[in-house]
Amino acid sequence: MRVAFLGPPGAGKGTQAQTLARAWGVAHIATGDMLREAIAAGTPLGRQAKGYYDRGELVPDDVIVGMLEERLRRPDASGGFILDGFPRTMAQAEALDRMLKDHGQTVERVVFFSVPETELLRRLTGRRLCRTCGTPFHLVSAPPRKPGICDRCGGELYQREDDRADTVRNRLQVYERQTAPLLDYYRDRNLLTSVEGTGDIGAVQGAVRRAVEGRS
Numbered sequence: 001m002r003v004a005f006l007g008p009p010g011a012g013k014g015t016q017a018q019t020l021a022r023a024w025g026v027a028h029i030a031t032g033d034m035l036r037e038a039i040a041a042g043t044p045l046g047r048q049a050k051g052y053y054d055r056g057e058l059v060p061d062d063v064i065v066g067m068l069e070e071r072l073r074r075p076d077a078s079g080g081f082i083l084d085g086f087p088r089t090m091a092q093a094e095a096l097d098r099m100l101k102d103h104g105q106t107v108e109r110v111v112f113f114s115v116p117e118t119e120l121l122r123r124l125t126g127r128r129l130c131r132t133c134g135t136p137f138h139l140v141s142a143p144p145r146k147p148g149i150c151d152r153c154g155g156e157l158y159q160r161e162d163d164r165a166d167t168v169r170n171r172l173q174v175y176e177r178q179t180a181p182l183l184d185y186y187r188d189r190n191l192l193t194s195v196e197g198t199g200d201i202g203a204v205q206g207a208v209r210r211a212v213e214g215r216s
């Protein structure tokens, strides 16, 4: 099973990919996580990527494609995978087709997680962190008992720069501009299923399973 999950940041595709990769016995390949790990570790790739991240821009295609190519060569990916957050541009989609074709393979299904922008903003701007101990809260899904105060240590809660509404809106716009052509690309090839990402986790998972399991 070789599947790609597309959708804007905050659409919940990572949570679904994690669960379903286990259920299907395939590799969960999250290019965003791989990049964040590279940045945290300070590798050459990570340092290169950090500048783009800090500006809310996408990391260049050749960097991401090289990283993915390496990841697909690892043994756990030979039985199939869920790509989570890849491809994000047409150049990435075409590179993926080429990579798989070299092994006589194709992408079998592409699932798009559709969530309205107002809901994405609510999810993505709600995070608050404790200045003292770093504990994360979320105004909607995990609110502190007292507004603005850490449950654990009484420290002050704050919002990170990249969780602010204008930064988040910029990320969503970049995403939309770059990925809209991808949806057409996969729709034209009869590979695309759009799933409503707004229901509860179980309902969304059921819709994704129906989209993928009947077809591969």
Ligand SMILES: [Zn+2]
Residues within 6 Å of the ligand: 130, 131, 132, 133, 134, 135, 150, 151, 152, 153, 154, 155
């Ligand atoms: Zn605290």
